[in-house]
Amino acid sequence: MQTNHLLAMFSGVLLLLGLIAFFLGRAKAARVRANGTAMYAQPDQYAWFAVVATAGPAITVGAVGAFLMLLLGANIPTLYLLAGSLVIAAIGLLVGMSQVKPDFHARQAIERVIRWVLVAAAMISIFTTFGILFSIIFEALRFFQMHSFWDFITGTVWNPGASFLAAAGRAEEGGSAAQFGSVPLFAGTFMITGIAMLVAIPVGLLSAIYMAEFAPQRVRTLAKPTLEVLAGIPTVVYGFFAAITVAPIIVNVAGALGLDASFNNAIAPGLVMGIMIIPFISSLSDDVINAVPDSMRQGSLALGMTKGETIRDVVIPAALPGIISASLLAVSRAMGETMIVVMAAGMRPNLTANPLEDMTTVTVRIVAALTGDLEFESAETLSAFALGLVLFAVTLSLNLVSVLMIRRFREKYRVNNL
Template identity: 55%
Template sequence: MNFSQIAQLLVLGMAPLGAGSYALCRAKARPERFGGAKFHSPSWYYGWYGFLWAFLPPLLLAVASWILRLAGLRPAPDWVLMALAMGLGLAGLVYAHRSVNPELRARNSVEGVIHWTLRMSSVLSILITVGIVSSVLFEALQFFSQVSLWEFLTGTSWSPGTAFLGAAGRETEGVAKPLFGSVPLFAGTFLITAISLLVAVPIGLFAAIFLSEYASLPMRRIFKPALEILAGIPSVVYGFFAAITVSPWVVNTAQALGVRADYTNALSPGLVMGVMIIPFVSSLSDDVLNAVPMSMREGSYALGATTSETIRRVLLPAALPGIVAAVLLAFSRAVGETMIVVMAAGLRPNLTWNPLEGVTTVTVRIVDALVGDQAFDSLETLSAFGLGLVLLVFTLILNVISAYIIRRFRQKYE
C-alpha cells in the first residue's frame, strides 16, 4: 500500500467511518438510555472513544503495510489490505458502540491515547534528528578517511576539480591534487552573515521597540503585518533584486568613491539578506517586549524614568533572553541561505574580508557538490557531507553558548 493509497483509505474510507462511529457512540451516551444512570465522562468523550476504535486499527494496518513495502516486502495484495482495513474499522465501530455504558471511563481512554500520541511524537522527532545526524556523520567519515581533517579545517584553498578522476578509475598521475581547504567557504559564510546581521539586528530591534512602546494600536495593526510580509517573499525574488538592482548600485557607488567592486560581491547579498531576516528579529523581539509585565514599566515611570530610560534599563535587560533567541534565529536563517548568494555573490571560493569581492558560502558549495554529474562516492560529492558536519557542529556549539547566555540573564517575574 503506497502513500497515495493510504491517503485515499483515510479520506474516503476511515474518516467517514470514524465520523459515523463518533455520532453513534455519542448518541448512545445518554442517561435516559440507561435508566437515568450518570455517565463517568461527558458524552463527547464517548464519541471520540468510538472514533478512535474505528479509525486507529485501519491506520496502524496501513502504516505497517507501507513500512513493509518500503522494506521491500509485499505483505498482501492491495485489495486484500483495503478490505482488511475496512473490516477492522467496522469491527472497531461495533466494539466501541457495544462498550458504551455508564461505567466506561471514556475520558481516561481517550486522554491515554492522546498522551501516548504526544509521547510518540516527541520520540519520533528525536529519532528524526538522530537519523539526520547519523546520515551526515556516516558519509562525512568516509570523506575524512581520505582527506585530512586538519587540512580540511585549516586549508585555505578549495579546488576539488580533479577529484572525480579517482572515483572514475582514471589515471591521476601528473594531475593537480584536489584541495579541500574549507576556510574560504566559512570565511565567505561568516562575512555575508555578519553583513546581514549588521542590517537586520539594529533595524529589527528598533522596529520592535517602536511597535511595542511608541506606536499606537491602529499603527501597530498596520505596520507589524506589513513588516512580516518580508518573511513571506521567496528567496529567489530577493536574489533577483540583489543581482539586478543592489549589485549595480554597489558597483556604481564604489566607482564614485574611487574603489573597485565586483558585480558578484559579498556586500549585495549581505544587504538583501539582512532585509529578508528583519522580520525574524522584529517579530520575536516585539513579542518578547510585550511579554514584559506592565508593572515593571509602571514602576520605572513612577520612579521618574523617561520612556527611553525605561527601555534601556528595564525592558531590554528583561527581554534579553528572547532577543538573543531572535538574533540566533536570524543568524541560522542567514547561514542557511543559498539562492541569494548564488545569484549575487557568485561561486568563487575566495579567502577575503573585502565585501566588494566575490565569495561563496558553505551551503552553496554543498548544493554545487550534490547536484553535479560526478559519482556519489567521489571526493567532491562526499565533501558536501564534510561541510555539513562541520556546520552542524558549529551550530551546536553556538546553541550551547546561546543557551548559557539565556540561562545567565533569564529572570523570573511574578
C-alpha cells in the first residue's frame, strides 16, 4: 500500500479516536457532575484533555519516527510506524478516560501541554538557527583551509579563476592563481544598501508621520494599503523596472551632466531597492508613532508647542526605538536582496567609490558560486559559505548595535521625562 494511502488511513483513524475520546470524556464528566460531585474543571475541558491524551502521544511518536527515517536514515517500515502510533493513541485514550475524575485539574493539564508545545516551537526556531549557523561554519572552515582568512577579509581582488581545477587534482593548470578577496563584494553591498537607505528612510518615515499625524481617516484608509502593496511586488519585477527604466534614466542624466555612467550601475538598484523597502519602514514606523499616548501630545500642545514642534520634540523621540528597529530591519532586507542587483548592477566584483560603475554584492556571488557545474569541493563553491558566514557576522553586529542604540534612547527619553 502506498504511503499516501497509509497516511490518509492513519489520519482518519486518529481523527475517529479523537472524536470518541471527546464525546466519551465529556459524557463521563457530565455524569459525575450530575451526581452532585464538585469537579475542578468543566466537562468540555475534561473532553479536550482526553483528546490531547489520545492524539498527542501518537503524533509525537509518528513525528519522531519520521525524523529518524528522513534525517538519520533509520529503516522503519511506514506501516509499522503508523500502526504503533495508533496503538499509542488507543492507550492514550484509556489513560485520558481514567483521568476524568473530580480531583483532576484538566484545565491546568491542558495549559501545561500548551506551554510545552509553545516551548517546543521556540526551541525548534532556536535549533534551526544554530543548525544554519553550524552548517555554514563547517563549510566555511573547509574553505579557510584552502585560502587564508586574512587574505579573504582584506583582499581587494575577487577572481576565482580556475579554482575548480584544484578540486580535480589539477591545481597546476590554473587553480593556484585564484584570488578570493571579499572587500569588493562587501563594498558593493554597503554602497547599494546605503543608497537604498537614503531613499527608504526619509520617504518611509515622512510618509509614516503624515499618515499618523496629519492624514484624514479617509486618506489613511486608502493610502496605507496602497503603500503596503509595494511589499508584495516580486523582486524580479523590481529588477526589470531597475534595468529597463531607471538605469537608462540615470545614464541620460549623467550624460547631461558630463559624467560617464554604465547601464549596470549601483544607483539604479539602490533607488529601486529603496522604493521596495519603503513599506517596511513606513508601516512599522506608523505603528510605533500611533502607539505614542495622546496624553503626551495633548500635554505638549497645552504648554504652547506647535504641532510640528510636538512631533519633532515629543512624538519622534518617544517612537525612536521602534523607528530604529524598522530601519535596521530594512537594512537587513536590503543586504539580502539579490535579484534586483543581478539585473541592474551586474555581477562583476568591482572595488570603486563611483556609484555610476557596475558592481555586485555578497548575495549575488553566493548564488553564482552555488549554481552551475562547479564541483562542490572546489574553493569557489566553498567560498559561498565563507561569504555567508561573514555576512551573518555583519548583520549580527548591526543587530547588536541597534539593540544598544534602542536601549540608549529609551534610557535617555525616560530620564528626560522624570
